[in-house]
Amino acid sequence: MADSNFIDYVKFCSRSGAGGSGSVHFRREKHVPKGGPDGGDGGRGGNIILRGNAQHWTLLHLKYKKHVIAEAGKGGEGGRRKGADGKDIILEVPLGTVAKDAETMEVRCEITEDGQEVVLTRGGRGGLGNDHFKSATNQAPHYAQPGEEGIEEWIILELKLLADVGLVGFPNAGKSTLLSSISAAKPEIGDYPFTTLVPNLGVVGYRDDKSFVMADIPGIIEGAAEGRGLGIRFLRHIERNSILLFMVPADADNIKKEYEILLNELKKYNPELLDKNRLLAISKADMLDEELMTEMKKELPENVPTLFISSVSQYNLDKLKDMIWQEINS
Structure with a gap:
């Protein structure tokens, strides 16, 4: 899918339908000259x-919906007949979508399950017909309730990808190459910064027909949390990953320092990200021999499981999948 087709942010005006007015009506039949009030209630606004729809993975289909307007409810009728409810508008969104109030940025709801439905903007209630207002002292009320107005508000939808493993690394760390090597995903791969401009998801097959989902997040650079490079646009996708797989290439000047810079960017964006289980993969290890790997291990960061891998030669990829599966299920 083209890069421009991945949309993970939309803003639109959401307007629910107004409720229908209650009816002012009196029963009139040939032999019942004073039948009393029988006005029906108005219908609910849409x-x-x-x-949630598991078949969607982007908000592209909502990109050009700047106004979403539901139907108003119909007015009540005589004979206590209730007006028809306004038709609801259902917006199907990918799993991982968060809805926020555009003015207060308050989170209104999160869609995480297929088929899950949440009323985002509630329609106005229908007004009561004059039948509800009769009493011993007022047996012929000539009034009814108007319908309640609908609500108009601006809503922001943000998509946070749902994946078991999130790949975290600088541009050119080999994240896209790894994803294409162990899954059926086909991300764009190139030897230049920011080859990946959109997140890519891949299903990784494991033993005994098991599988897990891996997300390739566009490369982070130092200062990303302040908006440098691709900024924080894609950091939110990391929030929903079960574990984080940090990737640093073997030809990096200082592997430990690069890992700490990545860790610091996540901490500045959201300190809770540091509570997730972490793994470190040293990519492009096909350019190293056993002796050099042994020397480099002395300089690697502590307290994080580390593995040398090569997506090109498939070196240690099965072992990497074992480590990931163990962390996911620990």
């Missing part, structure tokens, strides 16, 4: 509803 809601704006979000529904």
Whole structure:
């Protein structure tokens, strides 16, 4: 899918339907000259509803919906007939979508399951017909309730990818190459910064027909949390990953320092990300011999499981999948 087709942020005006007015009506039949009030209630205004759909992975289909407007409810009628409810508008969104109030940035809801439905903007209630207002002292009320107004508000939808493993690393760390080597995903690969401009998801097959989902997040650079490079646009996708696989290439000037810079960027963006289980893969290890690997191990960061890998030669990729599976299920 083309890079421009990955949309993970949309803003639109959500307007629910107004409720229908209650009816002022009196029963009139040939032999019942004073039948009393029988005005029906107005119908409910249409809601704006979000529904999770596992077949969607982007918000592209909502990109050009600047206004989403639901139907108003119909007015009540005589004979205590209730007006028809306004038709609801259902917006299908990918799993991992977060809805926020555009003014306060308050999180309204999160869609995480297929088929999950949440009323985003509730329609106005229908007004009561004059039948509800009769009493011993007022047996012929000539008034009814108007319908409640609908709600108009600006909503932001943000997508945070749902994946078991998130790949974290500087541009050119080999993340896309790894994803293409162990899954059916086909991300763009090139030897220049920011080859990956959108997150890519891949399903990685494991033993006994098991599998897990890996997300290739566009490369982070130092200062990303302050908006440098691709900024924080893609850091939110890391929030929903079960574990984080840090990748540093074997030809880096200082592997430990690069790892700490990546860790610091995540900490500045959201300190809770440091609570996730972490693994470190030293990529492009096909250019190293056993003696050099042994020397480099002395300089690697402590307290994080580390493995030398090569996506090109498939070196240690099965062992990497074992480590990931163990961390996911620990």
